[in-house]
Amino acid sequence: MGLRPGGAEPVARIECRGGKRWAWLYRIDLAKPKFAMTLADEATLDKAMAKHQTCGTCGRRYFHCIPLKPLGSCFECYDGTPADPTSYIAPPAPDHRLAA
Template sequence: MRADDLDPNRNDDLVDVDPYAPTEPPTTIPVYKRNQAPEGLATKRQLRAMGLSRRGLEVVAEVETRGPKNGYLYEIAKAQPVRPMTLAQEYALDRAMAARQTCPKCGRRYYGCLKTSLGICLECHDGTPAHPTSYVMPPAGPKTA
């Protein structure tokens, strides 16, 4: 250690700078009560119901909800239409839903998803008869040669 390191009159012009400190002040957005948001703003669910996407949109306001988090509001005028599903996406979605709706034991495909706790339909599980309008395909019969 040098003697001039302890000199209180020495001025090194060092500045303590936080490199992670924000350079601009944080912007605040308005928060509206439930059902009090102005016309022209919508939540992401409302945009989806209108066939619009929030892709590329900035959050312009918030709306208070019953839960711990507020809902974000987007401008309807700047929203773009939802991109249509391609045939490959539609095919993949149908295969995924078929896996959730088809009983592995009897081969019936139901309109609703099967209970994951059972893994099979109620008719195969405990003999509860399924109404004929509740499934798409009839069960596979015995193969004849």
Template structure:
């Protein structure tokens, strides 16, 4: 069964309010948030420029599209933010009982490493 639905094709936006395309039918120059992220970009506060509609599990699905030419570069974390993330992830691997840093995240259900929980 074809995924293309003529009822989802509205390039002027007369029916849905914004330009609407079918599955894999969007013209060049539009991208989803995931596609922008893969290209090192972000929407940057721009409004939704178009949408893609298709029939999926549970009904009609939608993916919002943004203009690539209006997208901005992804922001990078500052050195202080990277240090804070590193400390937070290290804390998740540190056992509260034996204070050893494990190569895995400590299960929250146990509250301690696997060695301490079995002892």
């Protein structure tokens, strides 16, 4: 709903999956609007996410975080497991200059 608790205490707790998943519920009339993210906030977040999603070997940026800590690269670079081409953004093309 684009709202945040704004300091209000929860008034109830909803559970599903036998209590394995749950969430606090808050009064809507006491809630405040969410803080809007600025372009600078988005750029900072994007930069942080890029670190976890970009393979240092092939330069692809995946739409999900890749296991860089244990593997050091994406699965395709690590063991040849082909990556779904829809799961990443291709690295920027090398700078080709036309000779005159």
